Structure formats: structure tokens, C-alpha cells
Amino acid sequence: EAQVTQNPRYLITVTGKKLTVTCSQNMNHEYMSWYRQDPGLGLRQIYYSMNVEVTDKGDVPEGYKVSRKEKRNFPLILESPSPNQTSLYFCASSSRVGANVLTFGAGSRLTVL
């Protein structure tokens, strides 16, 4: 089944404790992206990647890092999480051939205390 898999789905952590949210897709998509969803704000893009070893900042990159060492994986790293990073996070991917139709992961709900 074609899908985007995120882990963990739920996480409660404390301020300053580094964490990584993994994202993997099995569709051989070139494009991958991370979004955060907050009430009333829709989805805001954190980082995106057009292909392996190519990453760019989105609208809200502060406090986050990403890497794209393999085509299928695009982890989101919070080096020193803060309470304002409490949010619902989505990973998405798409092919660069034709329409950029996004396939989303199931989401990761992160709480930083």
C-alpha cells in the first residue's frame, strides 16, 4: 500500500530534550515536506526537500532541522524543544512528475512541557 509513515504518533516530552520524528514514504517520491497544524492557522510549512540532499526552509523553520540522506526518509529534528512547538505535525510527499498532489502521513501529536 502506498503510504507515508510517521513515528511516533503521540509524544509528550520536556523542554530541551532532543527528539526526532521520523517520516518514510514508499512511493519513490522526490518531494517531501513537513507541516505543523495549529488551531485557526491551517497548515504551515516547516521544511521541504525537492530531492536527496536538497532541503529548504518553509514558513516556520525556527527550532527545527531536517535531513534527506535517502529518498524515502525525511526526519524532523527538534534539537531543543520548547512549549511553543507543541503542535500536530504532518509529513507529506509527492512526485515531481505531473501534478504536485500531496500524500500525507497520519500525523504526530507532540506536547512539550
Place this chain on the structure above:
Amino acid sequence: GIQVEQSPPDLILQEGANSTLRCNFSDSVNNLQWFHQNPWGQLINLFYIPSGTKQNGRLSATTVATERYSLLYISSSQTTDSGVYFCAVEGISGDYKLSFGAGTTVTVRA
């Protein structure tokens, strides 16, 4: 960046009713998508519709790119249509960056 405005912010429907959701955007686009987020949080692509009209069952969408808006129609609504509907657009710069609106929350009552 492109500004995306969706209206109305909230919509309450009786089962069987029809409704129209609107998405306005501030610049020319080469990509426009509608998504449905169900009550469990899952995001599903409904339409890729940078221009023209498409239909999928009880849902249809129309984008008038020259006037910078898109409409999503829900006919004969069902309780399973409840959730948040998002419009997302990509500008003509070709950077594959989709900007999302704040969404329309639809509640369909039995």
C-alpha cells in the same frame, strides 16, 4: 507569499443539505488542491484543480484561476462529510511550495 482565505470558517449542515465552500487566493497559481481532514485528523486529497471543474461523487470543485478563487460543492451531505476542508495553492514560481488556508470546519448533523 500567496495569501489564501477560506470562507466560511464554520458551517453546520443538516444531513441531506447542499453547501458551497470558497477559497480566495492572492496571486496566480499553477496548483490548487482541496483536502479533507476527518475527525481523526487524517488528511485526504479531494481534488487537484488548478483550473476548470471536476466532480467526484457528491463532491465537485470549480476553480476560476483568472478571478483567483475556487469553490468546493458538497451535495446531499452526510455525517461522514464532517471535518475540516483545506484549500492549498502553489504559486507560479514553481518552487513546489503549497500554502494552506485556515480551513472551513463542517459539521453535518443527522
